[in-house]
Amino acid sequence: MTMLDEIEFNHIQLDQHGPLAVLTVNRPKALNALNADTLAEISAALDAVVDVPEIGALIVTGGGDRAFVAGADISELAELEDVYQGRELALAGQDVMQTVANLPIPTIAAVNGFALGGGLELALACDVRVASPGAKLGLPEVSLGLIPGFGGTQRLARLVGAGPALDLMLTGRQMAAEEALRLGLVNYVADDPLQKAREVAEQMVRHAPIALSLVKEAVRRGLDTSLEAGLEIEADLFGMLVATKDFREGTSAFLAKRKPEFQGE
Numbered sequence: 001m002t003m004l005d006e007i008e009f010n011h012i013q014l015d016q017h018g019p020l021a022v023l024t025v026n027r028p029k030a031l032n033a034l035n036a037d038t039l040a041e042i043s044a045a046l047d048a049v050v051d052v053p054e055i056g057a058l059i060v061t062g063g064g065d066r067a068f069v070a071g072a073d074i075s076e077l078a079e080l081e082d083v084y085q086g087r088e089l090a091l092a093g094q095d096v097m098q099t100v101a102n103l104p105i106p107t108i109a110a111v112n113g114f115a116l117g118g119g120l121e122l123a124l125a126c127d128v129r130v131a132s133p134g135a136k137l138g139l140p141e142v143s144l145g146l147i148p149g150f151g152g153t154q155r156l157a158r159l160v161g162a163g164p165a166l167d168l169m170l171t172g173r174q175m176a177a178e179e180a181l182r183l184g185l186v187n188y189v190a191d192d193p194l195q196k197a198r199e200v201a202e203q204m205v206r207h208a209p210i211a212l213s214l215v216k217e218a219v220r221r222g223l224d225t226s227l228e229a230g231l232e233i234e235a236d237l238f239g240m241l242v243a244t245k246d247f248r249e250g251t252s253a254f255l256a257k258r259k260p261e262f263q264g265e
Helices: 036-050 083-101 118-125 152-160 162-171 177-183 193-205 209-223 227-242 245-255
Strands: 012-017 020-025 057-062 067-069 107-111 114-116 128-131 136-138
Touching: 012 036, 020 036, 020 193, 036 083, 057 067, 057 118, 057 193, 067 107, 067 118, 083 118, 107 118, 107 193, 114 118, 118 136, 118 152, 128 177, 128 193, 136 177, 152 162, 193 209, 209 227, 209 245, 227 245
Parallel strands: 020 057, 057 107, 067 114, 107 128, 114 136
Antiparallel strands: 012 020
16 A cells, blocks of 8 residues: 555545546535535645655546535535634635645646536646536636635636636636636546546656656746746746756657656756
8 A cells, every 4th residue: 555545534535546646525425515624634635645756746536426626615604704714714725725736746637527616726726627528617606795715816817817717707607618628727628537637647747757846836936927037937947957867868868769767856
């Protein structure tokens, strides 16, 4: 058994398949809604994944066949009583999503069914999204008298632009997978999103781990600054990679017409 297989959770499942980790939100009777305990378990699982050097990519999906994550747990939301409690819940959810976004390895959301509210926010925190043909995506918080609080107002607008993001959030409507694909909200639509996510992840982990990590860092940091500053970040990270053993291995393998053997060094 691997280190990941030895960890027990109540609301999620964490498995390792070679260099891939699969985190499954597993509350199918509640359509995998995110309550406080589930968020805490996701956070613990992310810490565990980072501690296993062999893991090169993480796939996030939902248990059952109806939902990825249908949103936050409404019964818990209904118990919020004041500004402080609301803000603390938003910050806690944002912290989990930020941890997903900042992982040094590629992350892929396999969206099987509903990805609403906090569920879509979890998918948005991943690097790539694969949706089933029947998936429904949305941020319907206005129907509850709320706004997205786990990063949705910020990540969705950055991903698809302010206009489409505001349309989805102000109407509260559910978007079909094909429309999400056209907008760039999802990257692939596949009958078996988990299998497609694995195929994409396997393609990613064949490459140099440090390069994968720094691609993510360059994009993440660049989005928060000007083009000129972003280009400086890119040049700095490019220079760092030239000093790695993986760069030497990659270029040597290319010239020798063989497959590279990257070590993450």
